[in-house]
Amino acid sequence: MCQIEEKITHVPLLDLKAQYRSIKHEIDPVVQEVIESQYFILGPKVKEFEDAAAKYCQTEYALGVSSGTDALLIALMALDIQPGDEVITTAYSFFATAGSIARLHAKPVFVDIDPVTFNIDPAKIEEKITDKTRAIIPVHLYGQMADMDPIMEIARKYNLYVIEDAAQAIGSEYKDGRRAGSVGHIGCFSFFPSKNLGGFGDGGLVTTNDQALFARLSYLRNHGAHPKYYHKMIGGNFRLDALQAAVLNVKLRYLDQWTAGRQRNADFYDKGIKERGLERWIAAPQRKEGYRHIFNQYILRVQKRDELLQFLREHNIGCEIYYPLTFNNQECFRYLGYKEGDFPVAEKAARETLAVPIYPELTEAQKNYVLDVILKFYEQA
Numbered sequence: 001m002c003q004i005e006e007k008i009t010h011v012p013l014l015d016l017k018a019q020y021r022s023i024k025h026e027i028d029p030v031v032q033e034v035i036e037s038q039y040f041i042l043g044p045k046v047k048e049f050e051d052a053a054a055k056y057c058q059t060e061y062a063l064g065v066s067s068g069t070d071a072l073l074i075a076l077m078a079l080d081i082q083p084g085d086e087v088i089t090t091a092y093s094f095f096a097t098a099g100s101i102a103r104l105h106a107k108p109v110f111v112d113i114d115p116v117t118f119n120i121d122p123a124k125i126e127e128k129i130t131d132k133t134r135a136i137i138p139v140h141l142y143g144q145m146a147d148m149d150p151i152m153e154i155a156r157k158y159n160l161y162v163i164e165d166a167a168q169a170i171g172s173e174y175k176d177g178r179r180a181g182s183v184g185h186i187g188c189f190s191f192f193p194s195k196n197l198g199g200f201g202d203g204g205l206v207t208t209n210d211q212a213l214f215a216r217l218s219y220l221r222n223h224g225a226h227p228k229y230y231h232k233m234i235g236g237n238f239r240l241d242a243l244q245a246a247v248l249n250v251k252l253r254y255l256d257q258w259t260a261g262r263q264r265n266a267d268f269y270d271k272g273i274k275e276r277g278l279e280r281w282i283a284a285p286q287r288k289e290g291y292r293h294i295f296n297q298y299i300l301r302v303q304k305r306d307e308l309l310q311f312l313r314e315h316n317i318g319c320e321i322y323y324p325l326t327f328n329n330q331e332c333f334r335y336l337g338y339k340e341g342d343f344p345v346a347e348k349a350a351r352e353t354l355a356v357p358i359y360p361e362l363t364e365a366q367k368n369y370v371l372d373v374i375l376k377f378y379e380q381a
């Protein structure tokens, strides 16, 4: 086949329309089916998705919920986290990780990150444990799992629960092949459209291997009712829509193929960075030996980050900072009494990192364009 090299002028951070076009013939009929059935709340589509998701995540149970944020909230509620309890988590993640702890009036306790993976540094957890500590929430940031063995060991030693925030990490694997969401007591996932498995709106999932916990999670999803109209506990409306489940059922079958596309793109960037001598100015993300990194994001650590960001955007390349502020520097967490500089590794990451497009449908020409524009920036700087 003769391929004509197209002239690239624009690379979005994500192109969901390209993905939809490729599976429209399968998605549209199942959405129509739900509409025809007028069965919108839970029901067979949700059950079908939960069974497939549990299998995919290598867990006994999976429960569809309304979002990744609600997955975290319902997980903490199921573990009966009370006001004043302390929950240890990373200083560097999407807001929901810490926000869900604070919403229950529990106290988020932050830990600095590993400079290579950007995940919570297990060596810094134990010093944060007090007699009020109840749980640890490691986040598998960008699609690579946190180092779970030492975290689980600490949890066993101090009798703590572990909730995995796997919102960015569905299908991601630890060094021994165990999947995200199957290692801790509860795993939390998000189907926000920009995640590797994205719905047509908000959605989420909790996973567990514990039957009693699964029962509590199921009741809490529907106002704590069991049976209907008899409330053992106070829950909420944390249900996953049947329409979302119908879409996710189709998309889950493509997930491994899409993940492979992201990994190929990451390989291409890694190689392209070396070939252009870009290592003088930027560092590619590191994959830990034996792990399966699913590249929800491809995160560069770069010099002159803010100038590079502006330059890329001027050249119509979508890029983003995940995340510009660590939790200790968020205004809403001032009451916790942290100060700037308390988490130097995370704060340095917040100043130096940048996400570039990694979605599976990227063409070779688009990837070369991204790398060439980065090179142009540093050569002229």
Ligand SMILES: *Cc1c(COP(=O)(O)O)cnc(C)c1O
Pocket: 067, 068, 069, 070, 093, 094, 096, 097, 139, 165, 167, 168, 189, 190, 191, 192, 202, 203, 204
């Ligand atoms: C996306 C995300 C969430 C929240 O998921 P929503 O579905 O948007 O509520 C939580 N934690 C992390 C790490 C995330 O990336």
